[in-house]
Amino acid sequence: RAKQAGGQNYHYFTDELTRDAVSRFQMENQLRQALLHKEFYLEYQPRISLVDGSVRGVEALIRWQKPDGTRVSPAEFIPQLEEMGLITSVGEWVLHTACLQARSWQQAGLPEFKVSVNLSAKQFVQKDLCQIVDKCLAHAGLDSSFLELEVTESLMIEDLQTSVRMLQNLKNMGISLAIDDFGAGYSSLGYLKHLPVDTLKIDKGFVDDLATDVADAAIVQAVISMAHRMGLEVTAEGVEEPDQLDLLVSLGCEEVQGFYLARPMLPEILEDWLLKPKAYSKHLLPNGLC
Ligand code: C2E
Ligand code: MG
Ligand code: MG
Ligand code: MG
DSSP, X not given: OTTSHXXXXXXXXXXXXXXXXXXXXXXXXXXXXHXXXXXXXXXXXXXXXXXXXXXXXXXXXXXXEOTTSOEEOHHHHHHHHHHTTOHHHHHHHHHHHHHHHHHHHHHTTOOOOEEEEEOOHHHHTOTTHHHXXXXXXXXXXXXGGGEEEEEEXXXXXXXXHHHHHHXXXXXXXXXXXXXXXXXXXXXXXXXXXXXXXXXXXXXXXXXXXXXXXXXXXXXHHHHHHHHHHXXXXXEEOOOOXXXXXXXXXXXXXXXXXXXXXXXXXXXXXXXXXXXXXXTTHXXXXXXXXX
16 A cells, blocks of 8 residues: 555654654653753843944843753744743743843943843733732842833734733832844734834844845834834844944944844853954944944
8 A cells, every 4th residue: 555656755754753752752852851950041142222332231041051062042942942841931031141141240340231132922911020020129139220121013913911910010010111132024004003112123124134125124213213213222133234224323223133243142152242342343333323
C-alpha cells in the first residue's frame, strides 16, 4: 500500500511531525532545566532621547544560554514558556531582576533612567499583576516612576475593557506604559484612544526601509503626528543605520532604540558604554538638539 507516491508522502509527513514533536518535547525539557539551573539572564538595550541625546531608559531583554553554550532567541522560547504555563514565573523573575538592577545602578550614582520590561499576554491577564509589580518594586526599593511596562496591541484588542482597567491600575501606581511593536500584526487605530498609555514603540518593520520606501516613511510620519496629537511619545525600534536616525530626528521622533545606537548589553558592559563618547551624537548636533 505504501509503495505509491502518496504513501511516500505520508511517511514524509509523519517523519516531519515526529521530528517536530520530538524537538518540542526536548525544548520543553530543556526549558524546565533552564528554570531549575538558572540559565536565564537579562541584557539591557539603551533607549536614546533625540531631544537631548541622553539615555532615557533601558529595555530588559531575556536571554537563554544552554549548558552547551548555544543561545536560543526569546522570540522562540517565550511562546513556548507561554504554552507551558511557565511564563508568569519567568516573567516575575524578569521584573524582579530588572527592578533590582535599576536600583543598583541608581545607588552606584549613574544618571537616572527608566527600565522597561516586556509583559506577555499571559502575565497581563493575571489578576494579581499589580501586586506582583508592587512587590518587585518594593523589594528592590525602586520608585515606580522608573519602571515602564511594554505590552503589545494584539493583547489589548482581545478584551479592551479588562485591558483598560489593568493599564489604568498600573498607571495609577506611577508606572509608565508603552505599546510595543506598534503597527505590526493586527492593528485598529480606534481602540488606541481608550488606552491610558504614554508611549508608542513603532515596530522595526516600518523603520527598516524608512529611508528608501516612501510608504514606510509616510506611515512613520503619520504615526508620529497622530501620537503627538494624542499626547503620546514615540520610540522608533530597530534603528540600524544613520540615514534612519537622521529621518527620525527630522520627523520629530523623541526616542530611538537600535543596533546603530547600542545593542542589548550585559550590565557591566552597559556601565562601560555609558561612560564612552557616542558616535551617534553627531547626528543630533546639526539640528541643535544635542
Ligand atoms: P521587543 O520587545 O520588540 O524587543 C526588541 C527586539 O529587537 C529585541 O530582540 C532586540 O534585541 C531587537 N533589536 C533592537 N534593536 C535592533 C536592531 O537595530 N536591529 C535588529 N535586528 N534587532 C534589534 P530580542 O531580545 O531577540 O527579543 C525579541 C522579543 O522577545 C522582544 O521583542 C519581546 O517581544 C520578547 N522578549 C524579550 N525579552 C522578554 C521578556 O523578558 N519577557 C517577555 N514577555 N518577552 C520578552
Ligand atoms: Mg519590547
Ligand atoms: Mg518591539
Ligand atoms: Mg516584540
